[in-house]
Amino acid sequence: xxxxxxxxxxxxxxxxxxxxxxxxxxxxxxxxxxxxxxxxxxxxxxxxxxxxxxxxxxxxxxxxxxxxxxxxxxxxxxxxxxxxxxxxxxxxxxxxxxxxxxxxxxxxxxxxxxxxxxxxxxxxxxxxxxxxxxxxxxxxxxxxxxxxxxxxxxxxxxxxxxxxxxxxxxxxxxxxxxxxxxxxxxxxxxxxxxxxxxxxxxxxxxxxxxxxxx
Amino acid sequence: xxxxxxxxxxxxxxxxxxxxxxxxxxxxxxxxxxxxxxxxxxxxxxxxxxxxxxxxxxxxxxxxxxxxxxxxxxxxxxxxxxxxxxxxxxxxxxxxxxxxxxxxxxxxxxxxxxxxxxxxxxxxxxxxxxxxxxxxxxxxxxxxxxxxxxxxxxxxxxxxxxxxxxxxxxxxxxxxxxxxxxxxxxxxxxxxxxxxxxxxxxxxxxxxxxxxxxxxxxxxxxxxxxxxxxxxxxxxxxxxxxxxxxxxxxxxxxxxxxxxxxxxxxxxxxxxxxxxxxxxxxxxxxxxxxxxxxxxxxxxxxxxxxxxxxxxxxx
Numbered sequence: 001x002x003x004x005x006x007x008x009x010x011x012x013x014x015x016x017x018x019x020x021x022x023x024x025x026x027x028x029x030x031x032x033x034x035x036x037x038x039x040x041x042x043x044x045x046x047x048x049x050x051x052x053x054x055x056x057x058x059x060x061x062x063x064x065x066x067x068x069x070x071x072x073x074x075x076x077x078x079x080x081x082x083x084x085x086x087x088x089x090x091x092x093x094x095x096x097x098x099x100x101x102x103x104x105x106x107x108x109x110x111x112x113x114x115x116x117x118x119x120x121x122x123x124x125x126x127x128x129x130x131x132x133x134x135x136x137x138x139x140x141x142x143x144x145x146x147x148x149x150x151x152x153x154x155x156x157x158x159x160x161x162x163x164x165x166x167x168x169x170x171x172x173x174x175x176x177x178x179x180x181x182x183x184x185x186x187x188x189x190x191x192x193x194x195x196x197x198x199x200x201x202x203x204x205x206x207x208x209x210x211x212x213x214x
Numbered sequence: 215x216x217x218x219x220x221x222x223x224x225x226x227x228x229x230x231x232x233x234x235x236x237x238x239x240x241x242x243x244x245x246x247x248x249x250x251x252x253x254x255x256x257x258x259x260x261x262x263x264x265x266x267x268x269x270x271x272x273x274x275x276x277x278x279x280x281x282x283x284x285x286x287x288x289x290x291x292x293x294x295x296x297x298x299x300x301x302x303x304x305x306x307x308x309x310x311x312x313x314x315x316x317x318x319x320x321x322x323x324x325x326x327x328x329x330x331x332x333x334x335x336x337x338x339x340x341x342x343x344x345x346x347x348x349x350x351x352x353x354x355x356x357x358x359x360x361x362x363x364x365x366x367x368x369x370x371x372x373x374x375x376x377x378x379x380x381x382x383x384x385x386x387x388x389x390x391x392x393x394x395x396x397x398x399x400x401x402x403x404x405x406x407x408x409x410x411x412x413x414x415x416x417x418x419x420x421x422x423x424x425x426x427x428x429x430x431x432x433x434x435x436x437x438x439x440x441x442x443x444x445x446x447x448x449x450x451x452x453x454x455x456x457x458x459x460x461x462x463x464x465x466x467x468x469x470x471x472x473x474x475x476x477x478x479x480x481x482x483x484x485x486x487x488x489x490x491x492x493x494x495x496x497x498x499x500x501x502x503x504x505x506x507x508x509x510x511x512x513x514x515x516x517x518x519x520x521x522x523x524x525x526x527x528x529x
Contacts, residue, residue: 024296026496166306173312174296176495 008087015088016056019049023164023177027057030210031183032154036062038118039152039184040109042141044134044204045122046162049172051089053158054120057179067112068120069105071096092119106143113148120156123200129167134205137197145187145196152184153200157207182207217277218395220456224405225273232269235262260500268498268507272404276397280328283382283400288324293504295320295374297495301485302366307356311347315367319343320375327379330386332529339376344368374505377512380519387519387527392458402457402464403471403518406450407510410472411479413449414442431483434476443472458526467521471514478513482506 019025027034041054051068058066072093075085085091092112095101109119121144123137145153159178185203187196239259247255275286299312319339326335348364384399418438426434450468454461482505486494495503 024293024495024497160300163304163306166309169309171309171313171317173299173309174292174316176296176300 004087008083011084011088012055015052019052019056022172022174023053023161024174025053025056025177025179028178028180028211030180030207032152032181034059034062034181036065037152038113038116039154040113040119040121040141040144041066041154041156041181042121042123042200042204043156043158044208045124045127046129046158047127047165047167049161049165050122050158051120053161053177053179054156055089062118065116066118066120067092069094069109069122073097092117096125106140106147109140109144110147113151123197127167128162133208134201137201139193139197141200142187142193142196149187151186153186154184155182155200155204155207156180157182157204157211159208159211178211180207180211218398218456220395220398221276221401224398224401224453224456225269228269228405232262232266235265257500262500264498264500276400279397280382280385283385283397284324284328287378287382288320290504290508291320291324291375291378292316293495293497294378294508295370297503297505298370298374299367301489301491301494302370303359303362304367305356305358305363307354308351308363308367310354311350311364311367314350315343315347315371319347319371323375323379324382327383327386332383332386335379335383339371343371347371373512374508377516378508380515381511383519384515384522387522388529389458389522389526390528395456398456399522402450402453403515404511405453406446406468406471407475407514409449410442410446410475411510412442413445414438414476417441417445427480427483430480430487434480434483439476443469443476446472467518470521471518474514474517475510478510481513482509 032039043050043054051070055063055066055068068089068091070085070089070091070093072095075081075091075093085093092108094105094108095103096105109121112119121141123141124135125138125140126135128135141153145151157180159180160175161177163173164175164177165172182203185200191199239255239262243255243259246252250256271286275282278285295316299315304312323335323338326338347367351360351364381400381403384403385396387396387399389396414434415438417440418433418435421437421441422433422435424436425432426436426439447465447468450471451461451465454464457464459467482494486492493502494505497503498507501507
């Protein structure tokens, strides 16, 4: 291990500890178990802390093999962000802008899966700051499911983080957050893009509703 | 770091009760729920285990005197308010007001208790925070649900910080002939109020038939209330030797503490019903959240404090 990677590991632990202190985050495994099988966790996206919370509730052995997918156009814009994005979180950095990109994002994600990693993906594509609880999905999740149909896609609803740290705020407010994992789904034989995206979108929203009803 | 001899005695007594409780629970578990299936027994075991941890934590904090008590209850206030404000109305416009509540008002309140500034800590939240936080929220210009938002935030501060801080504030009293023993007042309050909670639970489970407030809290019965309050008050009277009180005074103060504690549980249940949740949180296994465990303490502590201050204390 290099000094840099030790520092990155320590930073990751500090960030996770801090997230736990602020949010007392609780995982609810409501359809899958926290086992080390290869998965794509797809979640709602309201705050930069989202994948930290998912990370924090995963058992450490699984956490090390789970990589967030994040926009390089955001995470490579400063030294600190680059260190956090690439070294601490070991993110799969994709360029969200089709004009400028050199690599195909879906191929990058598939390659990470082939290396044995699980992924955390935010199919809304960007942070949701409006009143709509869940924006329509971009097509990345579908294309990934097409290329790697044998990987479980697990919906993950993150509750409350948008109130802990709304977009643009620096200081987090301590409030309790819940991370709810739902039943895994896969692309069905013959399922077309629109139907698949609608089904996965509905599966994620259903998790929110089951939390609201409880 | 020194504890009065009475504190060691009391702690020994509490440990004996816990050992007995764990013993009885393990027998019940073998008989009724050998394969972990009976929810009541499982909950009982989880509750008793959590009691061990809570007693140990409280005892350690008490050994460090006022610093220990201020830090412990400061942290409990933080955890309680985190649960409370999770359920209250708020909007993005309240971000700075809420941050101020957590990171300014809470530490300042406990600092004022630490430096024993009674004149300020008794009005800091009811006056200064009460006026300041709505100003901060108003500056952001969001009017929807404004009154609900600022009221619920203030309620959270009053319950989770102001009221709870009266437990360590007991250490600032000056009672002639009782110097160096003030932590026994905290021990007395906690034993009576939590004892009352436990005894109400036990009497309710054994004899409970007539519900007091079926809509609010189906587990609260007249049998549990009367049996719990009376037995906890007798327990309090029997602890007179560690207090500055005569036996009858210890009894009456215990009645006051236990009754206020009961109503604290009732009021906090009403809020839970209103917000549609069963427990305030999940961090204390078997009990729910911090507010679930503290609801009776926060209602009794300020009254206990002021009665003592008026009748016993010289400042």
